[in-house]
Amino acid sequence: MKDTHKHRGMRNKLAETLSAKGIQDVKVLDAIKTIPRHLFLDSGFEDHAYQDKAFPIGAEQTISQPYTVAFQTELLQIKPNHTILEIGTGSGYQTAVLLHLRAKVYTIERQQELFKKTKLFFSKMHYRPKKVIFGDGYKGLPEQAPFDGIIVTAGAPEVPKSLMSQLKVGGRLVIPVGVEEQVMTLFTRKSEKEFEKQELGSFRFVPLLENKN
Ligand code: SAH
Numbered sequence: 092m093k094d095t096h097k098h099r100g101m102r103n104k105l106a107e108t109l110s111a112k113g114i115q116d117v118k119v120l121d122a123i124k125t126i127p128r129h130l131f132l133d134s135g136f137e138d139h140a141y142q143d144k145a146f147p148i149g150a151e152q153t154i155s156q157p158y159t160v161a162f163q164t165e166l167l168q169i170k171p172n173h174t175i176l177e178i179g180t181g182s183g184y185q186t187a188v189l190l191h192l193r194a195k196v197y198t199i200e201r202q203q204e205l206f207k208k209t210k211l212f213f214s215k216m217h218y219r220p221k222k223v224i225f226g227d228g229y230k231g232l233p234e235q236a237p238f239d240g241i242i243v244t245a246g247a248p249e250v251p252k253s254l255m256s257q258l259k260v261g262g263r264l265v266i267p268v269g270v271e272e273q274v275m276t277l278f279t280r281k282s283e284k285e286f287e288k289q290e291l292g293s294f295r296f297v298p299l300l301e302n303k304n
Contacts, residue, residue: 094127101141102128105157108143114161118169122191123161128154130216131182150202152297154182155244159294161188166265166277166291167240169194174221174235176257178228178299179244183209187218189242196220197235199228201300227302231257238262246273246296255286267296 106123114120129140131154136146145156155163164185169175171193177186180200186209189196198220200206206225213220224232229251231241236257243254243266250268258264258280267273275291 094130098127098129098141099124102126105141105143109158109161112143112158114158114165116161116165118192119161119164119188122164122188123157125191126184126187128157128184131184131187131212148182148205149208150204152181152202152205154184155296159296160185162275162291163242163244163265164188164192166275167242167263169240173239175240175242176232176235176238176254177242177244178231178254180209180223181205181244183212183218185242185244186213186220187216190218190220194240197222197224197232197238199224199226199232201225201227201302229253229299229301233257240265243267243299244296245299246270246294247299250276250278255280267294270298 102124106120129137132140143157145153148154169192173194175189175194175196177198180198186196186198210223231253237259239259239262241254241264246267248270260280262280264278266276268276273294273296275294277289279287281287
């Protein structure tokens with residue numbers, strides 16, 4: 092698969108659509124314009140890659156809708172060299188957006204099939220997250236904590252306490268909370284003990300699943 096002039100044209104259009112929907116951060120829009128989303132999809136779906144829609148990526152999972160990716164990323168307010176933890180690697184598209192903003196990214200995926208496929212894809216594409224981890228993101232990644240930002244890309248029935256505790260003071264946790272439908276929730280750690288909570292609209296995600304073993 093290749094990246095062509097036509098693909099770039101479609102990405103510019105997609106970025107315009109996201110901007111019209113309210114995405115303002117030029118670095119986030121630049122990531123949308125740059126990253127070849129069609130390469131993150133199975134080849135049958137290539138034609139749909141630059142519509143603002145979620146798509147199946149196998150193992151009953153989906154690549155998030157571009158608007159959702161842009162919205163969550165904007166909320167993180169990433170600065171170069173920020174350390175970011177992503178829960179739900181999936182296709183790796185969100186990871187690539189975080190890397191484009193020059194974050195140091197740790198990403199966790201619980202589906203082994205997807206984990207293997209996406210890890211291989213990252214090396215093929217020369218995307219370099221700090222670490223791609225096969226495991227349960229519910230627990231976070233205590234050995235690399237604290238993080239400047241944590242992004243959860245699956246719907247969480249409740250907010251895992253471990254993720255709150257792994258934020259730096261000043262750090263941000265962006266997490267869709269809910270079962271059938273999720274409320275995008277931003278927690279900002281104000282001090283060791285205080286968190287500010289903001290609720291920012293409804294979304295639909297595949298579920299965040301806890302490993303019960
Ligand atoms: N960021 C991805 C979104 C994938 S959908 C993308 O842009 O493509 C959400 C992903 O979260 C799925 O791949 C799912 O397997 C994964 N997931 C669900 N529960 C998880 C958990 N507890 N830990 C890690 N990953 C999880």
